[in-house]
Structure formats: structure tokens, C-alpha cells
Amino acid sequence: MKINWTYIACLCLAALTGCNGNDVFAPDHIWSAGEEGGLLVTNREKKEICLIDTRLKNTGIKVTLPTAANDLTETPNRHIWVVCDGVGGSLCELNGKDLSVISQTALGHTPSALLFNRQTGSLWTTQRFNNELWEVSPETKEVLNRITVGREPVDIVSFAGDSLLLVANNLPEMSSLTYPIACQLDIVDVNNKKVVKRLQLPNGSTDVKALATDSKGDYAYAVHLLARYQLPTNQVDRGWMSTNVLSVINLHTQEVENTILLDTPQKGASNPWNVVVSPDDSKIWISVSGTHELVCVDRTSLHDRLARAKDGEKVTPSTKDYAHILDDAGFLYGIRDFYKTQGKGPRALYVTPDKVYTANYYTGELVAFNGSGKDMVSTSLGTSLASTQKGKGDMYFHDASIGFQEWQSCASCHPNDARMDGLNWDLLNDGMGNPKNTKTLVLSHQTPPCMVSGIRKDAETAVISGIKYILFAASTEEIAPAIDVYLKSLSPVPSPYLVNGNLSEAAQKGKVHFEKNCASCHSGTYYTDMKQYKVNWTNGPDKNVKMDVPALNEVWRTAPYLYDGRSYTMQEMLKVHGPAETLSENELNELAEYVLSL
Incomplete structure (x- = not known):
């Protein structure tokens, strides 16, 4: 595949107010600044959004937010809306001209993705740790609807004339002893306010990071990991343990059409973080944060190969049939290119008709690909996150x-x-x-x-x-x-089960059961005595093996439970490894509520 975007310009924003000098600069998002022109670049470390022009020249405009920005969208009145991270998440409304703050509204626990839906005239945001999708009025800032979706929703796109939303959930939501084990995508009807279909990704799919659609709404693309967890961890060659993939979702049939390895047979494309379809629909760009590069896939050729393989044609020497594309590390040969970003940790990705922008999160460069030359220049945007021992780690x-x-x-x-x-x-x-x-x-x-x-x-x-x-x-x-x-x-994130930072009434009752039945082993600051005990619920090779007493801080986030992940819910776990005394179903729920509040 021939691409004329061979020139890489890494330009310094040393003059940009608040985004330069000795300040740590950790850019993790790039967006269009809308009709005003330019780019909006986040500095996660300083909780800032900086405005620069598309030639990467300084404008000097920035806004400091209450917490780091997770996503951004624009409404027809040219207001910019930002969802901000954290247990006390917020929705910030900004003036698109100067980034001044118009309003700030509390918005649940860790709002993670945001879009404006023209059909409903409302904002839609994923609430990551509530496992919900919220509809919010731009006028009143009122939460109009809450829709339960999958585990840790992290991205969202609209399709079918804005009548449907596709939601990406980050983690599997099932016992680790089931098959298949995989993340699921949710399709939400914005008019009827409900999930109308769930799409399961291939077995081993986990850590779904991002979604993108083409301009016509024919296809969506999800980037995620594909774990080969059923194999022993005795090698890594040819993706023995872990592979990195692009899943193709047909938005007309509402099915996962196929999943394609981004890796080559000799090298991984580890930890894909973001995905964007070019404005002319010809390319799919993916930021691969683990190997510090961008992957560019010729979209037309990709779909041509998928169609030919579905018709029974042997597209590549290693392609057996359509069902085996997932195991074919050579399927993208000749239609995929890799571009090193000359830094560490590209996460952000923004594509215009003539340029592709990314940013290295750990080393702080803003990178632009275009077709104007052959030389490469790389300069820092500020002090890198990796300048400290913590950041380096x-x-x-x-x-x-x-x-x-x-x-x-x-x-x-x-x-x-x-x-x-x-x-x-x-x-x-x-x-x-x-x-x-x-x-x-x-x-x-x-x-x-x-x-x-x-x-x-x-x-x-x-x-x-x-x-x-x-x-x-x-x-x-x-x-x-x-x-x-x-x-x-690292610190545990406060539980979404808390009510204004305090135990709920049910959790307070559950605490009594915990202190009576569980606290002898789950003791101290971290709810563990740091010892090992034999338990009566181990089996197979682990029968009679002593198990470590785990810390319970943030246990609400760590399902599935027990050494073999057999229990997805805390209630299921407590029925296996629960109190010695007999508790009613209601008392067991109260105990679960307390443990999930830690």
C-alpha cells in the first residue's frame, strides 16, 4: 500500500501558555476545535485543554478543568462540552471561541465518553463505573435517562441516522470458567431508551479501548486485545499469549463481521488505544500505545479481502477460510503500514483530510503526519511524564x-x-x-x-x-x-456503592455481618492478615493448596472472584466463601453491599 503521508513533523509548543516550560506535559487526547479551527490538546497531568492551530502554532488559549478531560463534543450552538474524570465527575460547558467556562455540573462516577445526538438533541455519556449510559439535557443539565449497559463502558458512537448508539464495554462480565469469555458491545435505541442488542466479541477479547465509524455509517471498528488465555504462559512467539486486534462491526446487520490481527507474525502491535477512520473513508488509523507507533490500514482493500474470503477465496497463503481470519497474522500483509511516533505512548489520534495527528503521552511530543517532505524533526512539548521515577515506571x-x-x-x-x-x-x-x-x-x-x-x-x-x-x-x-x-x-478508587462518600443503609447492616464473620482474616487497613489458609472450595490441582487472603479495597472493581474466577458477582462468591453462620438472602445482599463499598 502506497501512502504519501511519509513526512513526520514533531513540533514543539514551547511558547504555549500552560503547556510548556518545566510543567509536565502528558497529552492523551486531540480533538478538532470546531468552526474556530485548530486543535484541542489535553494535558492530563495538569488537567488542561490547550488550543493550538493546525500548523501547531501557539494561540496561548487554555482552560484548567476540575479534573482531567475524558472526552469532548460540540453542540450546534458552538459550545464545547467536556466530561471530566473521577469519582466526582463533571460536565463542563465551554465557550468555543475562548474556552471560557460557561457552566459546570456534577455528573456521576467517572464519565468516560461523550457525544451529542442530533435526533434527541441531547448529550449522551457513558458512566464507566456505574455501568450506565446517561442522557443529559444541554439546556437544563438534567439527567433525562439512565440506561444499564455492559461492564465499564468507555466509548460510544452513533449510527442509523443517530437513532442508535454503539457502546464499547471495556471488560468481560462473566465467570472466568464460562466459554466464551469476552467483552460485549451494546446497541442502544435512543428513542426507546433501551439496549436492543448485545454483540459479543471473540473469545478472549478484553480491554476494548475505542470505537470509530465510517462517514456513511456502514461499519464500526473496535480496537482491543485478544488473549490466548487457554495456553500456558511458556512463550510469546507469534502471539502465543496475547494478540492485538481490530474488530469489524457491520452496522446494517448489527453483527461482528470479523476480527483481524494487527500484529505481524514476527512482531506484536501491542495495546491499541484509539481508532479513527479518515474523512474520505479510505484509511483506518490506529494508535498503538505499547509499541509507540500508528498503524494505517487501507480500508477499501480490507473490505475487499473480507468479501473475497467470505466467498470462499483464499486471500492470503495462510488464510484457510473466512472463519480462520482471526488466526491469520498475514491477512493485512500489503495493506497495512506502521509509523513510529519517535516517542513513547501514543494515545491521542485525530485525522483531517491531509494530516494525521497523534501525541506521545509519556514523552510529550505532538506529532503530525503529512505529505510535504522527507525530513523528521522531534522536539518536546514540555517536561515529559517519564522524567520522574513514577512516570518512568x-x-x-x-x-x-x-x-x-x-x-x-x-x-x-x-x-x-x-x-x-x-x-x-x-x-x-x-x-x-x-x-x-x-x-x-x-x-x-x-x-x-x-x-x-x-x-x-x-x-x-x-x-x-x-x-x-x-x-x-x-x-x-x-x-x-x-x-x-x-x-x-496507585490508590484504590472510591466505590460507586458509597452514598455521598458514606456507607448506604444496607452496607451499614452488612458491616455488622462482616465484622462478626469475616474480619478475623480480612483485618486491618487493607482487610487482610497477609496469611494463607486452606479452604474447602479449591479443586483439581489446587485442592488443599493454601490461598492468600486478598485485600478487599476496591474489590467492587475486581470481579470475577475466587482463585479461578468462578463467581462473577459478590453474592455468588459469598455463597461459596461466605460466613459460617447461615444468613438470609437479604442479609447476604447487605454483606455484599458492604464489601462492595470498601
Whole structure:
């Protein structure tokens, strides 16, 4: 595939007020500034949005938000709306001309994606940790409707003349012993205010990050990981453990048409973060944060190959049939190009008819691809996030280039700031054939030993082992200490089950049951005595193996539960590993409410 966007210009915004100098600059979003022209670039570290022109020249306009921006949209009156991160999330209304704040409205727990729907004349936002989609009036800021969707909704696009929305949910919402285990997409009818269909991605799909549609509304594209969790973790070659994919959704049939590997046979395209279709519908651009590059797929050729394969034609030497495209690492050969961004962690992505913009989150460069020349210039936008030991550890944790053939990073199994992927993995630290559920790494350094059975004496040992035996990296001397600092800095997110920061009435009753039945082992600040015990519900190779007492902080976020992930809900878990005394169904629900509030 020939692309005339071969010139890479990485330009410094050193003169941009608030986005330069000694300030840490961690850009993670780029949007159009609408009719005013220019680009809106976020600095997540400073909770800012900066306005620059498309030639990357300084305008000097910026706005500081209450918390970091997660998404942005524009309404017909040329007002810019921003959803801001956090347990006390907010909706900010900005003047499109000067970014001055017109209004600020409280908006639930971690609003994550936002769009304006012309059919309803309202704003729609995903509430990540409430697992809901909210409709909001731009005039009154009132929440008009709340619709339950899947687990951790993170992106949203409209189609069918704005009558339907497609919602991307980040994590699987099922027991780890079921099959298939995969994230689901939701189709929402905006007029009837309900989910009308659920689309399940292929088995092993997790960490769905973003959606995009073509201009005609024929197809949507989702980027995510595809875990080969059923295999032992004894190698990474050819995506043995983890692959990185683009799923194609036919918006007319409302089905997942196919899923295509972004990786090559010899190299991973780890941790795809964002996806955009070019304005002329000819290209699909993907920011691949783990390998620090953009992937460009010829969209016309992609759909041509999919159609030919569906008709039974052998499109590539390795293509067996249409159903085996998912296993064909050569399917995109000749119609896919990689472009290094000359920095670390490209997440942002914005495409115009003649340019593609991205930004390196960890090293702070803004990058523009165009067709005006052959030289490359790269300069910093400010002090990089990786300039501190914590920031460097964050970067290494998300950096697949430190591992063998760049197949995966630590974040491939521990996405979303070192949490978990909802899958069981057969790690070899305790033998083979006894898979265990992925644990969150939050508080792992504060609550030794580590791993489900406490087989690693502390988190420092576990980090070194993970780098060596999961990433198959050659050196850990600089990397491991930095990752330790990063992981130690992480804090549990307050539970969405809390009411104004306090226990609900049901949770207060549940606390009594907890202190009577559970607190002897789940004790102290982290609700663990840091010991191991035999339990009567282990089986197979793990029968009679002592299990570590896990910390319960942020347990509301870490389903599925138990060492094999057999229980998706806390109520199911408590029926397996619950109080010795018999509790009624209502009392069990109260206990679950308390534990989920921690």
C-alpha cells in the first residue's frame, strides 16, 4: 500500500501558555476545535485543554478543568462540552471561541465518553463505573435517562441516522470458567431508551479501548486485545499469549463481521488505544500505545479481502477460510503500514483530510503526519511524564518494546492502571495446568506475599518475575524499580456503592455481618492478615493448596472472584466463601453491599 503521508513533523509548543516550560506535559487526547479551527490538546497531568492551530502554532488559549478531560463534543450552538474524570465527575460547558467556562455540573462516577445526538438533541455519556449510559439535557443539565449497559463502558458512537448508539464495554462480565469469555458491545435505541442488542466479541477479547465509524455509517471498528488465555504462559512467539486486534462491526446487520490481527507474525502491535477512520473513508488509523507507533490500514482493500474470503477465496497463503481470519497474522500483509511516533505512548489520534495527528503521552511530543517532505524533526512539548521515577515506571508498565518481539506489556494482562483483565492464566510459577484469575496490582506492594497462593514473597519479586517470564525481557535492572514506584503510587478508587462518600443503609447492616464473620482474616487497613489458609472450595490441582487472603479495597472493581474466577458477582462468591453462620438472602445482599463499598 502506497501512502504519501511519509513526512513526520514533531513540533514543539514551547511558547504555549500552560503547556510548556518545566510543567509536565502528558497529552492523551486531540480533538478538532470546531468552526474556530485548530486543535484541542489535553494535558492530563495538569488537567488542561490547550488550543493550538493546525500548523501547531501557539494561540496561548487554555482552560484548567476540575479534573482531567475524558472526552469532548460540540453542540450546534458552538459550545464545547467536556466530561471530566473521577469519582466526582463533571460536565463542563465551554465557550468555543475562548474556552471560557460557561457552566459546570456534577455528573456521576467517572464519565468516560461523550457525544451529542442530533435526533434527541441531547448529550449522551457513558458512566464507566456505574455501568450506565446517561442522557443529559444541554439546556437544563438534567439527567433525562439512565440506561444499564455492559461492564465499564468507555466509548460510544452513533449510527442509523443517530437513532442508535454503539457502546464499547471495556471488560468481560462473566465467570472466568464460562466459554466464551469476552467483552460485549451494546446497541442502544435512543428513542426507546433501551439496549436492543448485545454483540459479543471473540473469545478472549478484553480491554476494548475505542470505537470509530465510517462517514456513511456502514461499519464500526473496535480496537482491543485478544488473549490466548487457554495456553500456558511458556512463550510469546507469534502471539502465543496475547494478540492485538481490530474488530469489524457491520452496522446494517448489527453483527461482528470479523476480527483481524494487527500484529505481524514476527512482531506484536501491542495495546491499541484509539481508532479513527479518515474523512474520505479510505484509511483506518490506529494508535498503538505499547509499541509507540500508528498503524494505517487501507480500508477499501480490507473490505475487499473480507468479501473475497467470505466467498470462499483464499486471500492470503495462510488464510484457510473466512472463519480462520482471526488466526491469520498475514491477512493485512500489503495493506497495512506502521509509523513510529519517535516517542513513547501514543494515545491521542485525530485525522483531517491531509494530516494525521497523534501525541506521545509519556514523552510529550505532538506529532503530525503529512505529505510535504522527507525530513523528521522531534522536539518536546514540555517536561515529559517519564522524567520522574513514577512516570518512568508508568511508561515501562505500558511499554511492550521492552519485551520479546513487542507482543505484550504488563498492561496487557493488567489494563486500566494495573487492574485485571477478567481472565484465568496458567502461569508457571506454581506448575502447569492450574490456571488462576488475574489479580489487581493495586496495594500489591503493601500486602505481601503476592500471587493467588502467595507464592512470591513480595511484589518486588513478582515484578521482576513478570518482566522475565511473561514479557521475556532480557534486563530488569532499571525497569523493575521504576515499576515498583509506579505501582506503589496507585490508590484504590472510591466505590460507586458509597452514598455521598458514606456507607448506604444496607452496607451499614452488612458491616455488622462482616465484622462478626469475616474480619478475623480480612483485618486491618487493607482487610487482610497477609496469611494463607486452606479452604474447602479449591479443586483439581489446587485442592488443599493454601490461598492468600486478598485485600478487599476496591474489590467492587475486581470481579470475577475466587482463585479461578468462578463467581462473577459478590453474592455468588459469598455463597461459596461466605460466613459460617447461615444468613438470609437479604442479609447476604447487605454483606455484599458492604464489601462492595470498601
